[in-house]
Amino acid sequence: MAFAYTPGLRVAAVADILKTRRLPLKGQVLVKKGDIVSADTVVARTELPGNVKMLNIANILGVPSQDIYELLHVKEGDPIEEKGVLAQSKGLFGRFFRNTVRSPITGFFETFNEITGQAVLREPPIPVQIDAYVNGTVDEVLPEEGVVISTHCTFVQGIFGIGGEVRGELRTIVDSPDQEVMPDRITPECAGKILVGGSYISNATLRRAIAQGVRAVVVGGFDDKDLKDLLGYDLGVAITGHEKKGITLILTEGFGRMTMAHGTFDLLKSREGMMASVNGATQIRAGVMRPEVVIPLPASMIEKVDQTHQAGAMDLGSFIRCIRAPHFGKLGKVTALPPELKVVDSEAKVRVLEVEFEEGGRAIVPRANVELIEK
Amino acid sequence: MAAREIKSILATDCGSTTTKSILIEWRDGRYRLIRRGEAPTTVEAPAEDVTKGVLNAVGEIEDLEGRQFLNDEKDGVLVSEDGRGVDVYCSTSSAGGGLQMTVAGVVKSMTGESAQRAALGAGAIVMDVVASNDGRLPHEKVADIRRLRPDMILLSGGIDGGTMDHVVELAEIIRAADPKPRFGVGYKLPVIYAGNKDARKAVADQLGETVELKIVDNLRPVLERENLSPARDTIHELFMEHVMAQAPGYAKLMEWTGLYENGKWRNVPIMPTPGAVGKLIETVAGQLNIHVMGVDIGGATTDVFSVFDSEGQPVFNRTVSANLGMSYSVSNVLASAGMENVMRWVPFHMDEADLRNRIRNKMIRPTTIPQELEELIIEQAIAREALRLALVQHRELAVGLKGVAQERTIGDAFDQSSSGATLVDMMALDLLIGSGGVLSHAPRRCQTAHMLIDSFLPEGVTMLAVDSIFMMPHLGVLSEVHPQAATEVFDNDCLIKLGHCVAPAGPVKRGGPLAEVRMTMPDGSTRTEGINSGVMKLIPLGTGEKVSAEIVPAKGLDVGEGPGRTWTGTLEGGVVGLVLDGRGRRPFNLPEDDVKRVEKLQEWSAALNTYPERFLSLGGGR
Numbered sequence: 003m004a005f006a007y008t009p010g011l012r013v014a015a016v017a018d019i020l021k022t023r024r025l026p027l028k029g030q031v032l033v034k035k036g037d038i039v040s041a042d043t044v045v046a047r048t049e050l051p052g053n054v055k056m057l058n059i060a061n062i063l064g065v066p067s068q069d070i071y072e073l074l075h076v077k078e079g080d081p082i083e084e085k086g087v088l089a090q091s092k093g094l095f096g097r098f099f100r101n102t103v104r105s106p107i108t109g110f111f112e113t114f115n116e117i118t119g120q121a122v123l124r125e126p127p128i129p130v131q132i133d134a135y136v137n138g139t140v141d142e143v144l145p146e147e148g149v150v151i152s153t154h155c156t157f158v159q160g161i162f163g164i165g166g167e168v169r170g171e172l173r174t175i176v177d178s179p180d181q182e183v184m185p186d187r188i189t190p191e192c193a194g195k196i197l198v199g200g201s202y203i204s205n206a207t208l209r210r211a212i213a214q215g216v217r218a219v220v221v222g223g224f225d226d227k228d229l230k231d232l233l234g235y236d237l238g239v240a241i242t243g244h245e246k247k248g249i250t251l252i253l254t255e256g257f258g259r260m261t262m263a264h265g266t267f268d269l270l271k272s273r274e275g276m277m278a279s280v281n282g283a284t285q286i287r288a289g290v291m292r293p294e295v296v297i298p299l300p301a302s303m304i305e306k307v308d309q310t311h312q313a314g315a316m317d318l319g320s321f322i323r324c325i326r327a328p329h330f331g332k333l334g335k336v337t338a339l340p341p342e343l344k345v346v347d348s349e350a351k352v353r354v355l356e357v358e359f360e361e362g363g364r365a366i367v368p369r370a371n372v373e374l375i376e377k
Numbered sequence: 378m379a380a381r382e383i384k385s386i387l388a389t390d391c392g393s394t395t396t397k398s399i400l401i402e403w404r405d406g407r408y409r410l411i412r413r414g415e416a417p418t419t420v421e422a423p424a425e426d427v428t429k430g431v432l433n434a435v436g437e438i439e440d441l442e443g444r445q446f447l448n449d450e451k452d453g454v455l456v457s458e459d460g461r462g463v464d465v466y467c468s469t470s471s472a473g474g475g476l477q478m479t480v481a482g483v484v485k486s487m488t489g490e491s492a493q494r495a496a497l498g499a500g501a502i503v504m505d506v507v508a509s510n511d512g513r514l515p516h517e518k519v520a521d522i523r524r525l526r527p528d529m530i531l532l533s534g535g536i537d538g539g540t541m542d543h544v545v546e547l548a549e550i551i552r553a554a555d556p557k558p559r560f561g562v563g564y565k566l567p568v569i570y571a572g573n574k575d576a577r578k579a580v581a582d583q584l585g586e587t588v589e590l591k592i593v594d595n596l597r598p599v600l601e602r603e604n605l606s607p608a609r610d611t612i613h614e615l616f617m618e619h620v621m622a623q624a625p626g627y628a629k630l631m632e633w634t635g636l637y638e639n640g641k642w643r644n645v646p647i648m649p650t651p652g653a654v655g656k657l658i659e660t661v662a663g664q665l666n667i668h669v670m671g672v673d674i675g676g677a678t679t680d681v682f683s684v685f686d687s688e689g690q691p692v693f694n695r696t697v698s699a700n701l702g703m704s705y706s707v708s709n710v711l712a713s714a715g716m717e718n719v720m721r722w723v724p725f726h727m728d729e730a731d732l733r734n735r736i737r738n739k740m741i742r743p744t745t746i747p748q749e750l751e752e753l754i755i756e757q758a759i760a761r762e763a764l765r766l767a768l769v770q771h772r773e774l775a776v777g778l779k780g781v782a783q784e785r786t787i788g789d790a791f792d793q794s795s796s797g798a799t800l801v802d803m804m805a806l807d808l809l810i811g812s813g814g815v816l817s818h819a820p821r822r823c824q825t826a827h828m829l830i831d832s833f834l835p836e837g838v839t840m841l842a843v844d845s846i847f848m849m850p851h852l853g854v855l856s857e858v859h860p861q862a863a864t865e866v867f868d869n870d871c872l873i874k875l876g877h878c879v880a881p882a883g884p885v886k887r888g889g890p891l892a893e894v895r896m897t898m899p900d901g902s903t904r905t906e907g908i909n910s911g912v913m914k915l916i917p918l919g920t921g922e923k924v925s926a927e928i929v930p931a932k933g934l935d936v937g938e939g940p941g942r943t944w945t946g947t948l949e950g951g952v953v954g955l956v957l958d959g960r961g962r963r964p965f966n967l968p969e970d971d972v973k974r975v976e977k978l979q980e981w982s983a984a985l986n987t988y989p990e991r992f993l994s995l996g997g998g999r
Contacts (some may be wrong), residue, residue: 055517238709348753349820
């Protein structure tokens with residue numbers, strides 16, 4: 003049983019992808035199975051419970067909690083207006099020195115607790131809606147929760163990204179995958195586009211792209227010190243996607259100056275001018291999420307999906323890419339999967355594989371340091 | 378199947394990065410570790426099914442052992458009564474982000490802290506401690522509960538018979554937050570109430586049908602006593618029922634773990650990894666009647682366990698540093714410790730930008746391992762900081778009960794400690810056990826010893842040990858099913874003694890001698906070694922070799938008997954030897970000058986034989 007499961011990023015010229023679009027809370031689904039949707043079609047909506055204000059009425063009035071009920075001017079569930087009266091003390095002779103509690107918000111009087119004297123006031127619900135994100139077909143309706151959209155597309159996963167979902171036309175701004183993105187290539191025509199770069203983009207160039215209204219940049223590498231500068235803080239745990247920096251950035255290779263994999267570059271370049279849906283959200287922990295570029299294919303480009311790809315299974319002859327020094331980025335074919343442990347340069351005894359590189363030569367590499375690629 | 382008939386046991390630990398499998402068998406009259414396998418954990422895409430990693434890790438054992446352990450007919454581990462496959466299969470897990478909890482207590486440093494200890498002891502990651510006096514406004518607490526989406530909430534507060542207002546108010550906040558669990562839109566969030574028993578009805582009325590409420594005994598029934606077991610047990614139960622069942626592939630894995638007893642299948646619940654390790658460390662401390670600390674540094678989290686005395690009774694504590702780890706959380710180590718603190722452990726000069734990029738690349742490809750020596754040294758530098766920070770957090774939580782009135786006699790007048798002081802006493806520590814990939818799989822055991830000493834700074838005389846191949850989680854869960862097998866494998870195959878470390882503590886005069894160690898060697902000869910300021914020394918002393926020794930500290934310094942007092946006892950070696958550490962404690966400082974710092978790090982690494990000599994040429998050489 004000489005095979006191993008190895009995580010790998012997907013780079014597919016043609017793929018059928020399912021995207022689940024789920025509401026944060028139960029709500030209403032607005033489309034039905036089989037509907038053709040575009041990326042900006044609203045497919046489901048709901049209302050999040052409004053924010054809560056807590057008000058200790060007993061403390062404000064200086065009255066024991068159990069005596070508050072008779073002083074309330076509202077009942078649980080009643081709508082309330084900002085500055086409207088919620089409760090009033092009896093005062094002297096029922097007329098003088100009456101203390102009044104007014105609502106700080108408009109919304110609802112949710113509950114009152116006679117043990118604590120606390121009232122819970124809730125603001126009006128917050129409407130939330132989700133769109134289809136990609137052009138495609140409604141494959142499944144998740145009742146009250148959302149939908150699954152199926153799309154026939156070109157699909158490229160990156161390794162790390164920041165920024166959320168955006169859409170735009172693809173535009174390649176370097177001539178080869180080993181080229182750095184230079185500032186002079188960021189022209190006013192780049193506004194609203196998704197730019198494909200090569201090996202590296204500097205912070206200054208990225209800021210220029212933001213200023214020009216570029217929606218997203220897909221590039222091989224970026225420096226961590228620049229990331230810190232861009233975000234304004236040192237990223238701790240890799241959970242991203244919520245950044246509001248005016249751009250979505252997707253790294254296909256990693257941090258530093260790294261030539262974009264030729265296959266990835268050539269594929270993105272071949273889709274020049276097409277509309278793409280892009281998401282920088284990355285979660286590198288439970289339920290790993292990688293950033294992605296989804297390019298729905300028009301009917302004229304319907305191609306058969308290669309079914310030979312077996313997710314995650316590595317065997318003799320599998321194509322792999324090295325993802326750590328000293329062979330980072332090199333492509334090759336697995337020629338041996340010895341079951342016994344081998345000693346590497348660090349003196350660690352690890353499980354290895356033997357790889358024959360496309361550029362020639364062989365090497366022994368820890369199995370953990372390669373990723374599968376589709377070929 | 379009766380315990381004594383069990384001959385073959387398979388156990389797995391599904392970590393956040395790697396799934397580890399071990400095979401234990403009855404050989405020559407005792408249980409021994411036979412094989413080990415591992416594979417990347419497959420919670421993430423493309424597999425998104427934890428059992429794939431399990432099959433792969435067990436498959437490696439099949440390959441190496443040349444026997445069948447996987448079921449032919451359906452996916453799963455082959456457990457039978459007829460000698461095919463294994464007799465028992467059990468598993469632990471910290472994949473899927475582990476168990477993430479929010480706890481609530483009335484007073485943050487009292488019931489809040491007790492609730493935190495209950496959750497941590499059950500193997501949870503505590504994301505937030507909500508308390509009446511935590512300084513947040515009610516709506517801020519509501520917003521935080523919503524945002525964090527815990528897997529479970531533990532609500533405590535008030536002693537039995539005390540006031541109810543505050544704990545009911547906390548219930549109100551939880552209700553207002555209307556929290557939704559991380560996994561699954563359709564099910565209710567489990568909330569455990571372990572507070573004032575008089576408030577049960579009011580809390581139940583408050584929370585109503587909005588959550589899945591479980592009521593257990595108060596975890597702080599009186600100020601002077603904690604009663605954490607009922608809450609901990611219920612956390613385990615709900616973890617299995619609600620959280621694990623929702624994570625990818627776990628429903629399947631939960632069906633695989635178990636054994637046949639008299640022809641009937643008995644399921645063995647999956648334990649949270651830290652819960653299993655803690656159980657084992659607590660058992661060791663109890664059996665040997667010593668003070669023990671254990672640290673398990675994983676990919677996403679670092680757990681620290683300790684057993685120290687509080688008022689004459691051993692007290693077990695566990696803390697988890699949720700975002701300190703060597704793969705998923707490696708960047709957070711950098712963010713928390715600061716670049717300068719990580720770089721101070723690198724024994725060669727390197728560019729900060731380069732180091733940052735390397736650490737980030739490890740974060741985004743967490744399952745990769747250092748192939749080159751330079752990368753190994755950098756990872757071990759990061760590990761030192763992760764371990765150091767985890768210890769800082771442990772000290773803060775492993776404390777005596779706060780808010781307890783202390784009775785004092787005249788004898789205590791010169792030895793006053795306030796209530797809530799840390800129980801962690803590095804001078805009293807007898808045994809320090811390291812576990813987790815970076816410690817268990819360090820290519821040289823002296824690297825493990827060096828990392829443990831640098832980060833924990835043990836004082837006086839401390840035995841260092843390592844979990845040989847990282848199997849304490851497996852043995853922890855196994856001890857629930859078959860204690861004998863767990864104990865025998867722990868003693869014979871798991872715990873590897875590295876050797877005693879001797880480190881005088883106290884005000885150090887630069888360049889002077891700190892202590893003198895007079896030893897009577899196993900062959901009867903005598904040997905005297907000085908411990909000099911700023912110097913580390915390794916004395917060859919093998920596993921099981923013991924010497925009777927006297928350690929005479931310099932004036933004002935302490936090696937365990939008090940300042941300036943001679944320590945007499947037995948020093949024991951190990952796979953590393955006897956380490957004499959003259960770098961000082963209280964405080965321990967590295968040279969501030971960069972050139973001198975690198976020189977010293979290289980000198981210490983050479984003394985302990987930490988790295989192959991070629992490390993001196995890294996980063997452009999000396």
